Amino acid sequence: MDKECKFPMTSTTSVLDLDFVRLQFPFFETETSEQWAFFENAGGSFPCGAVVDRLTRFYRENKVQPFTHNALGLAAHDQMAAGRSAMAGLLNVPEDTLTLGPSTTQNMNTLSTACTGFLKEGDEILVSEQDHEANIGGWERAATQAGAVFRLWPVNPETGELEWETFEKCLNEKTKIVSVTHSSNIIGTINPIQEIVRAGHEVGAKVVVDGVSYAPHAWPEVLSTGADAYAFSTYKTYATHLGVMYVAPEFMTQLAPQCHFFNVGQPSYHLDGAGPDHASIAALGGLGEYFETVHDHHFGASELPLHEKARAISDLMHDHEQSLCALLVDALSRLPVRIIGKPTMEGREANIALVADKHSSISIATSLAEKGVVASGDHFYAYRLIKALGIDIDDGVLRMSFAHYNSREDTLKLISALESILGDS
Numbered sequence: 001m002d003k004e005c006k007f008p009m010t011s012t013t014s015v016l017d018l019d020f021v022r023l024q025f026p027f028f029e030t031e032t033s034e035q036w037a038f039f040e041n042a043g044g045s046f047p048c049g050a051v052v053d054r055l056t057r058f059y060r061e062n063k064v065q066p067f068t069h070n071a072l073g074l075a076a077h078d079q080m081a082a083g084r085s086a087m088a089g090l091l092n093v094p095e096d097t098l099t100l101g102p103s104t105t106q107n108m109n110t111l112s113t114a115c116t117g118f119l120k121e122g123d124e125i126l127v128s129e130q131d132h133e134a135n136i137g138g139w140e141r142a143a144t145q146a147g148a149v150f151r152l153w154p155v156n157p158e159t160g161e162l163e164w165e166t167f168e169k170c171l172n173e174k175t176k177i178v179s180v181t182h183s184s185n186i187i188g189t190i191n192p193i194q195e196i197v198r199a200g201h202e203v204g205a206k207v208v209v210d211g212v213s214y215a216p217h218a219w220p221e222v223l224s225t226g227a228d229a230y231a232f233s234t235y236k237t238y239a240t241h242l243g244v245m246y247v248a249p250e251f252m253t254q255l256a257p258q259c260h261f262f263n264v265g266q267p268s269y270h271l272d273g274a275g276p277d278h279a280s281i282a283a284l285g286g287l288g289e290y291f292e293t294v295h296d297h298h299f300g301a302s303e304l305p306l307h308e309k310a311r312a313i314s315d316l317m318h319d320h321e322q323s324l325c326a327l328l329v330d331a332l333s334r335l336p337v338r339i340i341g342k343p344t345m346e347g348r349e350a351n352i353a354l355v356a357d358k359h360s361s362i363s364i365a366t367s368l369a370e371k372g373v374v375a376s377g378d379h380f381y382a383y384r385l386i387k388a389l390g391i392d393i394d395d396g397v398l399r400m401s402f403a404h405y406n407s408r409e410d411t412l413k414l415i416s417a418l419e420s421i422l423g424d425s
Helices: 018-023 049-061 071-091 104-115 137-146 164-170 193-202 278-283 285-299 306-332 361-370 383-388 408-422
Strands: 098-101 124-128 149-153 175-181 206-210 229-233 243-247 337-339 351-356 376-378 397-401
Touching: 018 285, 049 071, 049 278, 049 285, 071 098, 071 243, 071 278, 071 285, 071 306, 098 104, 104 137, 104 206, 104 229, 104 243, 124 137, 137 149, 149 164, 164 193, 175 193, 193 206, 278 285, 285 306, 306 337, 306 351, 306 408, 351 361, 361 376, 361 397, 361 408
Parallel strands: 124 149, 124 175, 175 206, 206 229
Antiparallel strands: 098 243, 229 243, 337 351, 351 397, 376 397
């Protein structure tokens, strides 16, 4: 049975109640949590307790083949259906527009393969150089397979930013696919997705958005982007290790099926080459429960749709992260480092990458760990971006990524450790 929500008093504040939030995460009940300030959230967030409870329940009570004609199988089916329903409710999209896969990398690979059914020789696929390789490699392979032209929308090599003038030069009537990140896992800038979608549609292109780095900081309003496909990962948004991909119905009809032949005609399975872990799907119901619980604690119980509750509480989460990350950015301005991307919080998410003048990224990450701070040095699969910026690909950048459960104390611990490591450089 799922645990009752902890600390059930209602708050009317417009500021995130961090104590309440952290009570919803089992990690913060452990002694280990007292030893670490965790800033590797872009690599994967902690799961909330409601997700863990549902995952555990599935494995303990009915880890059997769903859809079978017995009580155990029917219970498994019902729990998985509740997970799918919760995700559709959180995103305000029809359930049959969602593909649940083992990761966004796999979902993007599957989508790009499915596009080879309508791509032909001479068509062009345009992908930003700012993207994670998960949103580049599949499109490059699809272009090769279809005889299409693969093009990169290059970043400014000084700033790592995507520039509109360059986009306009790359886009033309031959462009059939535009694929771009909502915000880079290195740069952090929020890209103008609605404008990119509009421009892509004007030349007849389908536009695919990778929201993996954006969704943890601002719950996505998928339909308002206008994107033909939008993908993100739930293991970076406090849930299980899955990829969620919305595909607009009209776009889905153009895609070659990647499922068993007898599932053709069922949109939810059209791009499902191999179903992901059943328990992980069932556990998604806990993510809906989490957003509802935190919303109702802050604003009071109401009949608002789940997606509106998610957006309202996401705004508080975002403001909290931004205020903490601003402390870090201010401190970094006095240290011998180069922030990759904007040197302020304006127009960016709470995800900071940097290189130091006299220290390797990996050595800083190692030193931080010795001081009880988790951050990492790597290229973080943004290989082409790091290379375009002229940064040593083997060392990469030091990345510090925030989540809404981070505290001011965490942030000050991070700043103090960085000052200790870099202050005498």
